Amino acid sequence: MPVVTVQPEGVRIKVPHGSDLLTVLRNVGVNVESVCGGRGVCKKCIVEVVSGSISEPSSAETGIDFSQGIRLACQTKVLGDTVVKVPQASRQTKGKILEKGVAAGFDFSPAVKLVNVRLEPPSLKDQRSDMERLLESVEVASIDSLLLKRLPSRLRELGWELEAIIRDDEVLDVRPRSNRDLYGVAVDVGTTTVVVYLVSLKNGRIVSVKSDYNGQIVHGDDVISRITYAVKGYDNLKILQNKIVETVNRLVRAALDDAGCASSDVYEAIFSGNTVMLSLLYGAEVSAIASAPYVPPFRSSLCFKAREIGLETNSSAVACTLPVVSGYVGGDVVADIMVSGMHRRDENSMLIDLGTNGEVVLKSRGLMLAASTAAGPAIEGAGLSNGMRGMEGAIESVSIDVETYDVYFKTIGGKDPRGICGSGVVDSIAWMLISGILDQRGRIVDLGIPRIVKTNDAKAFTLAVNSDGRRICVTQSDVRVFQLAKAAVFSACLLLLKKAGLAPRDLSKIYIAGAFGNYVDPRSAMVVGMIPEFPLEKIVQIGNGSGHGAVMSLLSKKARGEAELIARKIKVVDLNTVREFQSEFIDSTLFPHRRREMFPKVIDAIGRRMPLLG
Amino acid sequence: MPVVTVQPEGVRIKVPHGSDLLTVLRNVGVNVESVCGGRGVCKKCIVEVVSGSISEPSSAETGIDFSQGIRLACQTKVLGDTVVKVPQASRQTKGKILEKGVAAGFDFSPAVKLVNVRLEPPSLKDQRSDMERLLESVEVASIDSLLLKRLPSRLRELGWELEAIIRDDEVLDVRPRSNRDLYGVAVDVGTTTVVVYLVSLKNGRIVSVKSDYNGQIVHGDDVISRITYAVKGYDNLKILQNKIVETVNRLVRAALDDAGCASSDVYEAIFSGNTVMLSLLYGAEVSAIASAPYVPPFRSSLCFKAREIGLETNSSAVACTLPVVSGYVGGDVVADIMVSGMHRRDENSMLIDLGTNGEVVLKSRGLMLAASTAAGPAIEGAGLSNGMRGMEGAIESVSIDVETYDVYFKTIGGKDPRGICGSGVVDSIAWMLISGILDQRGRIVDLGIPRIVKTNDAKAFTLAVNSDGRRICVTQSDVRVFQLAKAAVFSACLLLLKKAGLAPRDLSKIYIAGAFGNYVDPRSAMVVGMIPEFPLEKIVQIGNGSGHGAVMSLLSKKARGEAELIARKIKVVDLNTVREFQSEFIDSTLFPHRRREMFPKVIDAIGRRMPLLG
Ligand code: FES
Ligand code: FES
Structure with missing residues (x-):
């Protein structure tokens, strides 16, 4: 039987003569994309045959440039020993980026940690207060006020032997020694969608992910309508805050149920999201964001007690927002950048966050420019x-x-x-x-x-x-x-490139982020003219960068520091003040664009009634 | 007409021949004590005639040792030019100690201060957040969360010109520029009596003082019965906390009404009191204080948001407790010491705080010993x-x-x-x-x-x-x-002296403190055997040291630091573990004491049916 070697994994498998590559690859656990079910229609199953003996191209493969070994896996039969390379774009890789991101740039150093403690019981010779006794033993400066209030009975019930849960310089909780895990939640508060990640703070594992619509949606689809609602009535700010907190609480409960954990084991919550969402979550006025010069109430990461906003976590848990850049470039973008790692690489690159608000970041040498655009839901x-x-x-x-x-x-x-x-x-x-x-x-x-x-x-x-x-x-x-949405995103990309004096070919990478950014097919995004035409292998889909950045922050204090630096470094470009924005936007509503020369391969593919292949 | 010169003031006044000194002194504003209305009975009007021509002693003055010029002012008529010295003990000096105390040892440096600010309005060139803009301008690190939430509209209403109220490293409030004062409240939370001082933080003046019974009294007269109540039911701790907060709020309201101020102008509250009172105020469990080794929940000064306990001050105001020493030696004693200044003087001295809990502090060289005793109300x-x-x-x-x-x-x-x-x-x-x-x-x-x-x-x-x-x-x-109460205080004094190897004659001073410590006649206190027999001129009445210490802390950051040092320095003596306590206590129930030789002058005075005169 012929042997198939899969690259870059190096997996080898003996297969019956005449097996199709799509089936072979799935049998070794390489999940190649397919929509048409192997009918040769969807062109999602592209692989590169490096060497070997395979069947001739089928009629479905007409128009493919075979010079580089490109074949549709579903149409290719194995006739002898074969080496096949499966490009990233053809894989179902949902959520894979995250672990890589954390592993690549950050140490595992959650702000919340667990310390085993054995306290000397008090005596007439040692009448230190319960608070001092505990704090001196763990060498920490402060203690949560709710814990302090019941500390006397807690310490005595525990018999002076305990696990202390510590966050930075504060003791949050004491509990019996055990193997029980402790958790954090990372929350991506999108204008439309909220995603909650329940994460073990002992080993960094994401134990459950839940998502749902943002409960604020009844008060408007986009940030502008939320702001309008917030300023219209005295209690409206509070109502919007309650809606988002309710949504988060519901998702946290679902994630806890899913993983079989208790809310009292959740000690930290990190929130990512755009500036308006983070402001509403905290309960801060958003009026000034709406009109020029679009000033947010706060920019740095805010940390506060989760109970202050009614989160159903441990009663002493801490909640933090990611730092934001400006009124329209939020913590979600900072998170995206952190996850992409683009800020650390010495190359020109672009990041496109696809969502109700589209955000684009351009890195060119030391400069990072960002623009936000109201793409709509x-x-x-x-x-x-x-x-x-x-x-x-x-x-x-x-x-x-x-x-x-x-x-x-x-x-x-x-x-x-x-x-x-x-x-x-x-x-x-x-x-x-x-x-x-x-x-x-x-x-x-x-x-x-x-x-x-x-x-x-x-x-x-x-x-x-x-x-x-x-x-x-x-x-x-x-x-x-859809045309308005994609035009908003594309014109933002183009105007930032123009501002930096670059063309797409000057970029080393394009990162695609967003709540659904891991699932969108970048080839389709190019065909419709939402993102610039660009070599597929240089497009990196980082998935829900906003949520993943929040997870990173939960797991690494270094990541938090880096987020602050990123937020301070970015220069925001207000597209409304760029003269050519309006005409560029209108040109971008066409498919793929009025200036067809920017999309030669797309034009060619459409002409040949073929999808983009690479 | 003869001329009377009053010392140490140096005031001179011409008076009609034959005027009595009590009337003369009162006419020049020297308020000499008198209970009997000049009948020669009360012996409170003692003065020292330094020189001059005066009437012969009256029959009411029989038994007085005239060798040192001692006379009763009410019985003494001016016959020629006379120089008379009025000792401190004969003056009505209520509340005078306080200003001296602050002036003597501390700088005027309240934690809360006011800064005039003119902010640069935001622009497209300067999109800093409202929070950053404010904090960078006043060079402060943080901002109260309630203020932050409404900061956008506040700054815009104020037109970017404002007064910022800052406490340590936090902005508490912004308000229009004006000459409006800002205030703090110092609160002495006694087991029986609560005293509130409303203090200007601009000039340090006490603008109003209000006092009332502690609303917790319905749940017991002393700290033990409060603790018993607190541990008996789940909500009882909360009930006790609410009672004391209600009492404080009522007194703060009365003080504000009195001075014509608004609660929103009160930015800090400092609480002094015994350990149980401060714990209950904060809402911390007091169970462990009740039984050996009598461990308090916390010892250092705690600072928290006044709103957390429901204080009716500015919504962003900060509340702090004074540091305590142990379960039974509280912040009130630390405050007493601070007000007395005994910790700074290089001499042996004793401080006696008369109250529902009697506390005694003995300073001998570098050592400070303290004992607490349940004197009762x-x-x-x-x-x-x-x-x-x-x-x-x-x-x-x-x-x-x-x-x-x-x-x-x-x-x-x-x-x-x-x-x-x-x-x-x-x-x-x-x-x-x-x-x-x-x-x-x-x-x-x-x-x-x-x-x-x-x-x-x-x-x-x-x-x-x-x-x-x-x-x-x-x-x-x-x-x-009363016998039990005074025996408790006296035996504490005696046992601490014994512990340090001292006798009363080794002391340079005795300080008397307590909510009514400024009003008690120390001569009477000696006659009943509540305090050791001691030269009157070396007894210093510091009044409500607990309340005054809180005022000091409100007005001086240095005082706060010193309070922490005092609290750490004191060694607590548990009288229950001192072998001779029980028998000493019983001996002390007699008037003035079973060992009459400790009170020679008192025995002599009682024998002659005369009060102590000096
Ligand atoms: S699976 Fe659809 S083309 Fe191969
Ligand atoms: S006033 Fe009473 S003795 Fe002089």
């Missing part, structure tokens, strides 16, 4: 006819057979489709362009096929009909909303 | 048949005509008598001893005079009948209660 799947958050039943990737217009899709959890999430929207629109269903101006073309239906005089393209008989569509107005 | 006028707090209508000083048994007394405010306060009780019992109404064992002798009445088979001595016809008496059982 479409990018997170919200605000579209059939949009939904990335949860079970959401269509997350899509491909279209350019001959038959058959749609292949994958839903999260493999469930019956209920709607389309962000990455599914980008895929859908990219494939509608490739298959000619959409034109350059974003109009749905009347191809006279049954999938294109008319509702209220507007056209819609049907991705799927679910088991209830409901059509899941991309409508003409969805496309319009 | 009798010493503060509570727990006696006609006892009352030192307020209007309380009999505060007493003398008895040894011939007629007529009683002369003074009430606070000169009002109709309603009861007897602490200093009145000590005076009454001293005079009952001098006039033979009480014997050495504390029995009321049946002299067959109308003032001695029998109620329920027990005798009582009538001090006064008020306008409602109610008799105000010292009963036999009052005397018994």
Whole structure:
């Protein structure tokens, strides 16, 4: 039987003659992407055959440049010993970046730690107070006030032998000696989506992740509408604060249930998010952020008692916000940068955070420029006819057979489709362009096929009909909303590059972040003209950088220090004050762009009705 | 007309021939004590005639040693130019010690101060957050969280010109520029009595003083019964905390009304008191204080937000406790020492704090020993048949005509008598001893005079009948209660002296402190055997050292540091572990003491039916 060697892993496996590479790779645990189920349609299963004996290209592979060994895994049969390289872009790598990020740049040094203590019981010779006795023993300066109040009975119940939970220079808790773990929560407070990571502070493991819509959504889709609501009534600030705290508490409870942990074992919460979200979480006025010069109430990391905002953690737990840069460049961006590590590398690079607020950071030599842009919630799947958050039943990737217009899709959890999430929207629109269903101006073309239906005089393209008989569509107005979103992101990228005197080719890397940034197919993002055309292998998807940065901060004091430095270093560019922004924005609403010369490969691919392959 | 020169003031006044010195002195503003109204009975009006021409001694002055020029001012008529010296002990000097204390040892350096600020308004060029902008301008590290939350609108309402109220390294408030004062409150939390001082932090002036019973009294008279109540039920600790906070709030409100100030202008509260009171105020468990080794929950000064315990001050105000020494030697004793200055003087001295808890401190060379003793509330006028707090209508000083048994007394405010306060009780019992109404064992002798009445088979001595016809008496059982109280104080004094190998004659000074320590007549205190027999001119009454020490801490950061040092330096002697305590205590219940040789002058005076004169 032929032997297949998988790179870069170096795994070797004997396989039956004629096996297809997609199946072979999955059998050795290399999860290659596939939407069309091996039909050769989706082009997500690209691999590089380094050497060996394989089948001739199939008709589905027409148009692929084979000079570099590029093949579709699903179409390639093994005929003899073969060496195959699986590029990062073809792998399902969700959440992998995080551990790498922590391992690469940071030591494991959580602010919260556990110390075993045996206290000398008091005597007439040693009448030190309970507080002194404990603090002197652990060499720490202060103690949480709630703990202090009940310290006398706690110490005596414990018989003077205990575990002290210490954060920086404060004792937070005392508890019986045991092997019990202690936890922190890292929270990404997005305008649309909130993600909670429950993390062991003993070993750094993420034991559960939960996410849900931000409960503030009933008061508006974007930060501007939240600010408007907050300033409109006296109690509204408090209402918004309660909503987000409720959301976080619900997710923390779910994560604790999931992992079988108690809320009393959670000693720290780190919050990442944009400036408005962090301000509302803390309960600070946001009015001044709304109008020029867009001044935030605070910028450095704030640490306070979690109980002050009503978090359901240990009663002595500490909550911290990540530092923010300005009114519109928040802690989420600082976290993204930290996770990407771009600030530490001596090369030009760009970071694009895809979310309700799109943020772009450009690093050029010592300079870091950042811009924020109101992309709107479409990018997170919200605000579209059939949009939904990335949860079970959401269509997350899509491909279209350019001959038959058959749609292949994958839903999260493999469930019956209920709607389309962000990455599914980008895929859908990219494939509608490739298959000619959409034109350059974003109009749905009347191809006279049954999938294109008319509702209220507007056209819609049907991705799927679910088991209830409901059509899941991309409508003409969805496309319009999406055009505005992607134009916002792209024009921000372009204007920052211009400001630094760079072109995309001068960049060594593009990092893509965002709550759904790990799932979006960068090839589709290029096809629609949301991000610059750029070599696929130089695109790094860091996933939910905001959440992962919060996890890093939870696990490493060094990371916290670095976050402060990053926040201070960034120069914010206010796009509204850049003269050419408006015209650039309008040009960017076209697919992929009015200046087609910026997207030669995309134009070529669309012309050949093929997706981008590399 | 003859000229009278008053020393040490040096005041000179021409007076009509034959004027009595008591009237003369009062006319020049030297308020000489008098209870009997110039009848020669009370012997409180002692002066020293240095030179001059005066009348012969009257019959009321029989028994006085004239060799040192000692005369009763009320009995002495001016016949020619005269120089007269008025000793401190004969003056009404209430509250005078305080200003001296502050002036003597401490700089004026309140922790809370006011800074005028003009901020640069934000611009697109300067997008610093509101917090940074303020903190960088005043060079302070942190900001109160409540202030931070509303800082954006506050700064804009103020138009970037403001007064910042700063405490140590935290901005507490911003307000319009004006001449408005800012205030602190110093609170003496006694087991029985609470005193609130409202103090200007701009000029150090005490603008109002208010006092009342501690609202916790319904849950027990002494610290032991408070502890017992606190540990008996789950919510009881909270109930006790609420009671004391309510009392303080009521007094703060009264003081603010009095001075016409707003609670929002109060930025700091300093609390002095015994360890149990300070623990209850903070809401900390007191259970461990009750039994050996009597360990307090905390010892160092604690600072926290006043709002945490519900104080009605500025919402960002800070509250601090004075440091305590041990479970039974509290912040009140530290404050006493600080006010006395005994820790700074290179001499042997003793401090006696008279209150529900009696505390004694002995300084001998580098050593400071302290002992606490449960004197009970009798010493503060509570727990006696006609006892009352030192307020209007309380009999505060007493003398008895040894011939007629007529009683002369003074009430606070000169009002109709309603009861007897602490200093009145000590005076009454001293005079009952001098006039033979009480014997050495504390029995009321049946002299067959109308003032001695029998109620329920027990005798009582009538001090006064008020306008409602109610008799105000010292009963036999009052005397018994008092004997226990004074024995507790005296045996503590004696045992500490013994521990240090000293006798009273080795002391350079005795300081008397306590909520009523400024008003008690030290001569009476010696006659009853509550304090050692000691030269009157070496007794210094520092008044409410606990409250005054809190005022000092409010006004001087140096005083705070010194309080910490004092608290750490003191060695506590547990009297219960001293073998001879029990027998010494019993000996001390006699008047003045079983070992009469310790009180030669008192024995002599009682024998001659005269008060102590010097
Ligand atoms: S799986 Fe190979 S093209 Fe879809
Ligand atoms: S006033 Fe002189 S003895 Fe009373």
